[in-house]
Amino acid sequence: MAHVTWTLRPRMLLVALCLLSAAPVSRAAGNLLLKEDDINEQAITNALVPHAGLPNEPAANEPADRTETLGIRYRDSPAMTDSSAAPSMAGSANLLITFTSNSAKLTHSARVALDKVARALKSNQLSPYRFRVEGHADPRGPAPANLKLSESRAEAVVAYLSEEGGVPASRLTPVGKGSAEPLNVQNPTAPENRRVTIVTVQP
Numbered sequence: 102m103a104h105v106t107w108t109l110r111p112r113m114l115l116v117a118l119c120l121l122s123a124a125p126v127s128r129a130a131g132n133l134l135l136k137e138d139d140i141n142e143q144a145i146t147n148a149l150v151p152h153a154g155l156p157n158e159p160a161a162n163e164p165a166d167r168t169e170t171l172g173i174r175y176r177d178s179p180a181m182t183d184s185s186a187a188p189s190m191a192g193s194a195n196l197l198i199t200f201t202s203n204s205a206k207l208t209h210s211a212r213v214a215l216d217k218v219a220r221a222l223k224s225n226q227l228s229p230y231r232f233r234v235e236g237h238a239d240p241r242g243p244a245p246a247n248l249k250l251s252e253s254r255a256e257a258v259v260a261y262l263s264e265e266g267g268v269p270a271s272r273l274t275p276v277g278k279g280s281a282e283p284l285n286v287q288n289p290t291a292p293e294n295r296r297v298t299i300v301t302v303q304p
Contacts, residue, residue, distance in 0.1 A: 137213070142221040149194060191300055198297075230272070233276055234259050234275045241290060255277055
């Protein structure tokens, strides 16, 4: 019997390692960042619907992409819980959507991704809610310029979602944050620090 236990143990360890490598990123590892090609209506809906549970820790991802980006903080959908046992948490998501360098002009791929975001915001699950669109910039450059750029990017996203995506402007509020709230503090110039965060506002 001892011999059987010894021979099975390496196999059990191998299976455990495979399961760990296939498992989704845990909350301790930080928020998931979705690139434009990974954005879809269901992911956005799951992220932005308010839910019961604890918020995730800030992400520390460092994508090797020099294109300027917009980030929408993404929160993994938690397991179903009794709403009376925990307060409802505002939904949010992190999407890496590109801007033209040092401007608020959305790239073609960004517009394609925001079309999907707009459809999600108009879905039955999200139509009761309003959303705060927070612009962010990395710390390079003067603080006033960073604040202005973050405001312009938030306004550009709101304008596109409203004018092209058909989301009522009354449901979207742009806010500039400048470089005061980096998502990646280990790498201040990381793409995710040049982002727009969309946060669900309770009706």
